[in-house]
Amino acid sequence: MNSILLPSRGRVTISEVASAAGVSKASVSRYIGGDRQLLAEATAERIAQTIERLGFRPNQMARGLKRGRTRLIGMLVADILNPYSVAVMHGVETACQRHGYTLVVCNTNRDDEQECRHLAALQSYNVEGLIVNTLGHHAGELKDLQNRLPLVLVDRQMEGFEADLVGLDNTQAVRQAIDHLQQRGYRDLLLVSEPLDGTSSRQERAQAFRTQIAANPSLKGRLLETNGDFTAKLKTFLTEPGPGPKAVFAANGMAALTSTASLRELGCRLFEDIGLIALDDLDWYPLVGNGGITALAQPTEAIGITALEYLLARLNGSRSAAQRMAFPAELRIRGSTQPRIS
Amino acid sequence: MNSILLPSRGRVTISEVASAAGVSKASVSRYIGGDRQLLAEATAERIAQTIERLGFRPNQMARGLKRGRTRLIGMLVADILNPYSVAVMHGVETACQRHGYTLVVCNTNRDDEQECRHLAALQSYNVEGLIVNTLGHHAGELKDLQNRLPLVLVDRQMEGFEADLVGLDNTQAVRQAIDHLQQRGYRDLLLVSEPLDGTSSRQERAQAFRTQIAANPSLKGRLLETNGDFTAKLKTFLTEPGPGPKAVFAANGMAALTSTASLRELGCRLFEDIGLIALDDLDWYPLVGNGGITALAQPTEAIGITALEYLLARLNGSRSAAQRMAFPAELRIRGSTQPRIS
DNA sequence: CTGTTAGCGCCTTCAG
DNA sequence: CTGAAGGCGCTAACAG
Secondary structure (H helix, E strand, O other): OOHHHHHOOOOOOHHHHHHHOOHHHHHHHHHHHHHHHHHHHHHHHHHHHHHHOOOOOHHHHHHHHOOOOOEEEEEOOOOOOOHHHHHHHHHHHHHHHHHHOOEEEEEEOOOOHHHHHHHHHHHHOOOEEEEOOOOOOOOOHHHHHHHHOEEEEEEEOOOOOOOOEEEHHHHHHHHHHHHHHHHOOOOEEEEEEEEOOOOHHHHHHHHHHHHHOOOOOOEEEEEEOOOOOHHHHHHHHHHOOOOOOOEEEOOOOHHHHHHHHHHHHHOEEEOOOOEEEEEEOOOOOHEEOOOOOOOEEHHHHHHHHHHHHHHHHHHHOOOOOOOOEEEOEEEEEOOHOOOOOO | OHHHHHOOOOOOOOOHHHHHHHHOOHHHHHHHOOOOHHHHHHHHHHHHHHHHHHHOOOOHHHHHHHOOOOEEEEEEEOOOHHHHHHHHHHHHHHHHHHHEEEEEEEEEEOHHHHHHHHHHHHHHOOOOOEOOOOOOOOOOHHHHHOOOOOOEEEOOOOOOOOOOEEOOOOHHHHHHHHHHHHHHOOEEEEEEHHHHHHHHOHHHHHHHHHHHHHHHOEEEEEEEEEOOOOOHHHHHHHHOOOOOOOOEEOOHHHHHHHHHHHHHHHHOOOOEEEEEEEEEEOOHHHHHHOOOOOEEOHHHHHHHHHHHHHHEEEEEEOOOOOOOEEEEEEEEHHHHHOOOOO
């Protein structure tokens, strides 16, 4: 009954299969390597049965060691608890599957030191390429790594670091948000963002917001980060006089969560007292307030798939200049931005 | 400028370090293997500098091949898009980190065939142990695997399959839910579950619900799965006469999402017309309806950590009978179960 | 078509 | 304390 708990040490190897089948290791290797055409029908059949009988599984580590190809792709995720990251990861995984690669994921946990450690770990396991959702520090390490491995960045780029990048067209997304809000009659906007810690996508969104607000005289806009006494500052925004109806623009899913929680806490009627639009579209947006939260959805699956495809291109020898893919966001209108009279 | 895009083939190996430092491969090996005590101070120092200078990283694959230890743990996740899975995974990862292991995650995507494929893949990469959130089919495969590797199950067990298991105390969680609802004055309950497809945790929750309702004459209870015309059936529940105030008990996060969406669609006032309690506690629960959704939180982090610890025990040679850890859920009361007069 | 021979990068006796 | 030699499981030329 407890035989179950006795992992019999020593897996069956190619040698055992070879001798059991009465052929050479090379033949078995050819069989499992897909060179079945080079084998006589009978030999192949005999090997097949022996493999089946013994439950042989080729050791990918050993294969990788010899061939220099591990069929492993590494992915570094800044925060696995962030639905965006998981969604992109899902896309990468789908594409990996499609191309016969296995994905190894490491979670940085927003920690610089772990980013370093995991980068080293991934490398030491001979991943063939890397998809990185970086924190934005460690330019040195990454540059160094890029000399050894193809590498593509997701969502976040780094200053002075040339690499393929796939993410969102932040400027356009911000434009869509502002246009939509303005069209719906909002005039006094607040961009809520997680702390501007250098993360490029956050910076880009904030910068685009500032620029576009500055260029639009009929709108007023402020920026607020979700740290510190966020709720208090949000209250200030709500109460101070402005040019017209107020709306919050949450720069990502976390900001949307925080903003909504604080608005509730402040006793706002959602969304009669204030409008809300959020970047990212999380599955609970439709459930909040009166009619749900209007969203700008990122094509996360496509972002993941494209990231892997860029990587594959490099693996196949592409030497072109760094590519950039900036996907457009998709506006999904819900109750939080109902038309209103200004 | 484009040197960045030229992954120089061929990483630096132990041999190069050895000759560059003027020592033997063995010495370098001893250095990186932690046998620094066996080396002369001067030799160690010289090796250290050479390694640094050349940017040498030991190839874990090769080490694994030789030593039989890869320091790799595999995890099979049924659905990476499920926040529960991700949360547990986060716990596993934390523990891995703590013990010097690297986690390789594969996502089954709720697909039987992929479960098989990934199981094979993981094994072929010489993971030392496996943490499995299985779909519950493939008892054969898993049993077979367990003969080679330590393996611990998370959340879901399999009939006739003896293995360490860590998850929730479903019976107690259901009891907590029912007790709470009853205490708050609800009398007519509806358990909403994702399809009962054999997933053990779903079955257990459904079974516990039936049993406890049957044993409690003052309560009426029905079970509804989220497939088919769920909303229509939910409407039936809402309109048909019952013994008193009605409440929905969502058996997990997905069920909570679906239920809430349907309740809104049906025009229910949340949560004056109906009560709601949900298993799992997702970050958006506080934002919904009047005061948020009451939850039974699972200690996901602890579940993940415990799973890895069980695995480590096996890796360290433990041969005890299969262990089971069933964590209690934690009740977090919110507005969806306000006191009411029956 | 098939077997033999070298290693891939590293660790591990076993002698110095 | 250190080096030389052999081999982990597998593949890749070469010869047959």
